[in-house]
Amino acid sequence: MRIGELAEATGTTTKTLRFYEASGLLPPPTRTPAGYRDYSDDATARLDFIRRGRAAGLTLAQIRDILTVRDTGRAPCGHVRQLLAEQLDAIDAQLAELHALRATVAQLHDSAANAEPDTCPPAQVCRYL
Amino acid sequence: MRIGELAEATGTTTKTLRFYEASGLLPPPTRTPAGYRDYSDDATARLDFIRRGRAAGLTLAQIRDILTVRDTGRAPCGHVRQLLAEQLDAIDAQLAELHALRATVAQLHDSAANAEPDTCPPAQVCRYL
DNA sequence: ATGAACCTTCCAGTGCACGGGAAGGTCAAG
DNA sequence: CTTGACCTTCCCGTGCACTGGAAGGTTCAT
Missing domain, CATH: 1.10.1660.10 (Multidrug-efflux Transporter Regulator; Chain: A; Domain 2)
Incomplete structure (x- = not known):
């Protein structure tokens, strides 16, 4: 193609x-x-x-590393395991941060959703955030 | 300071x-x-x-939007809720993709960890990935 | 055989989130 | 009163992941 x-x-x-x-x-x-x-x-x-x-x-560099290992196959298996373990750690760290942010944003959103409309009159500072 | x-x-x-x-x-x-x-x-x-x-x-632009709304407070409360909901959706989508990637990388890592050392002789293609 | 829609290389620019470093002003310690 | 650590603005550079556009070759239908 x-x-x-x-x-x-x-x-x-x-x-x-x-x-x-x-x-x-x-x-x-x-x-x-x-x-x-x-x-x-x-x-x-x-x-x-x-x-x-x-x-x-x-990143493209991380993806390229994985693909290169897959393509050449000449890297020692220990290196492959280590690379995959590092990727797992990086992903887990990213997941943890993302979960933490989700919690804070969700809390903000809940307090915004539960607030009475009248508690947010015009010309007043909106304290949802 | x-x-x-x-x-x-x-x-x-x-x-x-x-x-x-x-x-x-x-x-x-x-x-x-x-x-x-x-x-x-x-x-x-x-x-x-x-x-x-x-x-x-x-992104800094997303953070700035949230901060700007907080600072001015003049944005309608509905807009604040919508902005927070959009952020939540974006975070959830990112979480879903990250979980999926974690699963595939974890699977690769498991098969690499469980493989016999002898099944990966030199000069042979490593099929862990 | 001509025009549109592909393809090629090459070079330059974009947006993001900064970082380096110049040229100069300020402040407290010795 | 000088030295060193701070501060100011200004402008250029960096790394990532593309994106645009020029200049030209190819393929295919009409």
């Missing part, structure tokens, strides 16, 4: 796909005689993985 | 404090006769709020 089709299929842009290739996230695909990029089907799975990682806040 | 003390007290830098002021996150403090910034104590609480939001992945 050509770059435009892959971009369409994965909900991204041709610009981003070339950028990912230059950044080492996508392996250089084969080319047609005219020089067009010709992607195989597993590119979509790879891009889905990248998209999931991005949506969860991983 | 002066800008250096405030930076020290909140674990940030004078550069960041001036940047926050220019970005509308911190109100311009009073000045000493010499032109030095002279912060009141509630600046530390405000910066703690900013720090919590940042740690959880909110």
Whole structure:
């Protein structure tokens, strides 16, 4: 498939796909005689993985590290385990912070929802936050 | 308190404090006769709020919106509730994605931890990922 | 064979959240 | 009265993840 089709299929842009290739996230695909990029089907799975990682806040460098280990396989297994453990720790830390923020925002929202409309007259400071 | 003390007290830098002021996150403090910034104590609480939001992945623009509403208080209460609800939704979506990523990374890590060392001979592709 | 819709490389710019460092003013200690 | 640590503004640089646009080649339908 050509770059435009892959971009369409994965909900991204041709610009981003070339950028990912230059950044080492996508392996250089084969080319047609005219020089067009010709992607195989597993590119979509790879891009889905990248998209999931991005949506969860991983950097491209982190995602590239995981993919590189997967691709080369020459890294010692201990290194793979360590890398995955580090990613798990990072994700857990992020989850903890996100849960904490959710709690405070939820509390603010509850007090705003439970307040009487009359307790917030115009021209007075709104103390929901 | 002066800008250096405030930076020290909140674990940030004078550069960041001036940047926050220019970005509308911190109100311009009073000045000493010499032109030095002279912060009141509630600046530390405000910066703690900013720090919590940042740690959880909110942008400065989102934090500024919340702070602006709090400061002016002239926004209708419905707007405040809506803003908080949107933040909650965004946080929940981020949490869901982060949980999903955690699950896949945890699975990879488990299979790596449970694998026999001998099943990963050198020069063979490591299929932990 | 011509026009639209693709594709190529390359270079430059964007938005975010700062950080570096210059050039100069201020303040307390010795 | 000088030294050093602070402060001021101003402007440029950085890293990340793209995004825009120029200049040109390819493919395909009409």
